[in-house]
Amino acid sequence: MSAILDISNVTMKFGELVANENVSFTINEREIVSLIGPNGAGKTTLFNCITGFYAPFSGQVTYYLPAGESRDITGMPSYKTCNMGITRTFQIVKTLSEMTVEQNVMTGSFLHVQRTREAREEARRILEMTGLMEKKDVLGRNLTIVDRKRVEIARALATKPRILMLDECMAGLNQTEIKDVMNLVISLRRQGLTLLIVEHIMEAIMPISDKIVVLNAGKKIAEGKPQEIADNEEVIKAYLGEKYHAKSQKH
Amino acid sequence: MLGQILVNGLMTGFVYALVAVGLTLTWGVMDVINFSHGEFLLWGMYAAFGLWSVFTIDPLFALPICAVLIFILGGLTYFGIIKRVLNAPGLTALLATFGLSMILKNLAQFFFTANYRNVTNTIFGNDTFRVLGLHIRQDYLVAAAGSLLLTILVMLFINKTKTGVAIKATSINRQTAQLMGINTDKIFAITFGLSGACVGAAAALMVSFTPITPNSCTLYSILAFVIVALGGFGNIKGALLAALIVGVVEALGGFWLDTTFKYAIVFAVYLIVMQIRPKGLFGW
């Protein structure tokens, strides 16, 4: 499998506060990579650094095009990276509230088509795939949170990304809805997409991830297959804290 | 000569500062720009004129009355209009206050016609006295000094009194202020009223050397906006400094180029400054 995105020694500072410190890992094509860590670990910050919302203090983000060429996309504004095939969703959903569901997705489709009619057809395809077809004429501001998250993903898919980055898209969903998202993620991978997922919900990402990267206090503390991560002492310590880890070791 | 220009510019600047202070407060606290600020000033001037022509009260003594009158106007504006558009998107509040400005301006025109009104024979007339080789007009000086004094009073009010601090808190974060038990509705009303009072006071100070006509008030609105934007919204010290800069630039521009260019220069300066610091000189 060839690499599609390489994050190399990325450090992000806000003034004196170090949010990410020397984080490095590589994402390969058609991998589902999950980025986890306790609250405040710097996951969303890293996300923002990768997608160009922040320009990292130091380090490099390299993107590999299908032909094998590489591009340094460090700090590149997100509309440029989107044009190259990298699309992200937001943790706090930002549905275009004055547009209908269909129009929201169409706005994404326009990245690759010029005519409104084509955009509408493209959008309808994606609405079918994400189960939003029935709600296509509902205004953004009248949607439930769950539907907004679906629209968020649908709109991102409309931009035909090679790599899709989901930022805590499962927060607030119930069991069925989470399973739906998991299935969607797997089917997307089958269609050729690569996915980077930031998540808190372990039961959702463990079964579907090829690789898990764990952050804690801005640093990467572990990387590997789900099982390796589950058994990793550092990870357990990070989530449960020193005291509890020590306690659990005693027995 | 340059010194003279500078001094005149500074004095104008102080008066501008008093006019702008109210606007920067409402902008900072409520994110509302009162497009009818110039019309508030106008009615303040007419009030001073009325008190002078009917009751022969010198504008300086009429000042408190004018301040109170426009304070009331500000309060009424808040409860009648601003309150309803506080959370509306975009520049809705701006447009609502523009509608108000149309009403106020044309009402003034209807009652007072467009004829220039002048207040003459005030206590501090246009005698000049000489200091360090510069000619300083008494009434300009009184206006400038009065404006500076009142601006400082407002600053003290904001920083040292309980209500003032509440205003400051509300401007930083409305929700948190509410959670802290601050009645933001009352704060908004007071802020708007205060902005009116400042402008009413400025009107009384200006009336002895400014001809009153409905057509001139728009310019003051625009100047006030530029000053507030330059100083960074919500920042009183910024507004004072920006007002002084604008006063001096206006004076210098009028001198070096031509009086017609006075305001164009001010606007050009605004554009240039905003390129360098998009949130104003001291804005955050």
Add this chain to the structure above:
Amino acid sequence: MVKAKNIFKANLFGFVLLAALVLIPFAVGGNADVHNIIIYILIYSMVGEGWNLISGFTGQTSFGHAAYFGIGAYTVAVLGNYYNVVPWIGMLAGAVIATVLAFLINFKLFKLKGHYFAIATLAVCEILRTLFSVWSYVGSGDGIKLIFRQENKLLWLAMDVRDRLPFLFVTLAVFVAIFILCRWLENSKMGFYWKAIRESHEVAESIGVNPQKYKVYAMMISAFIAAIGGAFYVQFFKYIDSSVFALNVSMIFVLVTVLGGIGNVYGPIIGSIIYYGLELVMRRAMSGTTSGINLIIFGALLVIVVCYQPKGIVGIYEDIVNRRRKRKLDNAAARAVSGGEQQ
């Protein structure tokens, strides 16, 4: 033919309005007052449509559109008087100049957001006003009076306001063309992108849209249209001076669009009809001069409408329609429930 029928239904109001605008000039016979008001309405609606593109769809409020309007007017006057250029060519030239100016200025200006941007547009326009008031080439403070050369009459192709009815219909035709253009733009890729930018620069960027680029496009097209309005304006008044760049002029475009319905293609024309309709009514009622009462009423209307429905009259209309639709649905649902219970 189904498609044509659908277009008719969807734009019913537009067609009715169009019919009215075509028929009324004939219905009032030789009443110049009404003809003039209609021309006014059309000119300001034109510019309003343009303003709506950048301030309505894209959400970047401009208080300085008189800049492009005035440039359109001045270009036609200068080219017409000094170089004997036909108004249509002058109009095109003016529109191009305005577009280029829009590009140059807003490139930098769009760094600013919200209120700061609005004031900057105002500042630019004021600077223009000062420049034009002292520039001798354009007549400085005296302005330019249009010269009508009798030998060119045919070439002017109905841009001669002395033939009022043809001028009216030409203005109407151009307005309709602009209206259709704006409608089309609204539903095009550009329109979608503009609306996304209006809501959130971040969202727009995340789906591949460069906000700066599209904001500049909107401003350029908007300026082009405003300049066309300016061309008709100068042909109508036969005179132009630097007061065309005054804030008052810029604000009329803002006000009529906001009152009518900002962000909607019908907004500008509805607002203009009210604005000038009021003026006409007041002038008749007060025999000659309005004493500004129409402006007081308009100001009050604006305040009321803006406070209760920021989307203007169009918004009020939509509210009524939605409420009726909802009531119908509720009634149907209630009937279904009670019908079921009776079983």
